[in-house]
Amino acid sequence: MQNAMHYVPKVAMRAEVATDLRNVFNSPDRHEADRMLTQLVKKYADSAPDLSAWMEANVSEGLTVFELPASHQRRLRTTNTLERLNQEIKRRTRVATLFPNEASLLRLVSAILSETSDEWETGKVYLTMPNSPPENGTQRKASGVPRGRQ
Template sequence: MHFMRNALAHAGKSGRRVVSAFIATAFAQDDAEAARAQWRRVADQLRPKVPKLAAFLDEAETDVLAYMSFPAAHRAKLHSTNPLERVNGEIKRRTDVVGIFPNEDAITRLVGAILLEQNDEWAVQRGRYMTLETIAPLSDDPTVSLPAIAS
């Protein structure tokens, strides 16, 4: 996590373990409000000795704790960028095979096809990533729903 690397750089060599443990307490909370309250307590505790780090925590709070607004079942899957890194790796692998593209439309078609393939794979996998069943209730858009099952 890039945030932790930056935060620990502000903490200095001697304070890294303590700061890491402090910050982990915010991530251990069950709901968004408790996590934000703990995050602020940590920043306030660090403010007297490490003001730059406290300011960094204040700035980063909204971005770092954004995942807490999702249901608890989604949080474990949101904290990782592994799926995105896998997709990027597949795009790189496939574009390297082609080498030189004749025009920008050709790149768009290839990357679009890769993304459609990936979407199809994620749609049929159960449990590994978020399913449409668990995501649909989060949308305010009534058109986002499960397709009708043919009888």
């Protein structure tokens, strides 16, 4: 959404463009979202040709979220999780202020990412994955071999 605003020629148009794009991503399914996107490209072709070209080239990539299960779409259609992670990295690296070399910065960021990954794996469930293996890793192979003989 923020990237689109760079292509809006008039400040007065920003609210309308934001609403129009939001409606595309709030569509009930991919077919409807594609139809609405096509209408938007035509709508802004004359008044904002750069925006129209940008939408045609980039927005359809964001619509792949409609291929996910409906229960996941709401959480994964935004970059909020990624933005929050970047904020946390920035906050924790600001405390150190000065790194003796690039490797020390990389070690700190790697530790932050590892800690975050652990929290995501063991903390509150953000998404429930119906086809994920059991927690203890004891899922049996579908080989037809009786349990215990694998």
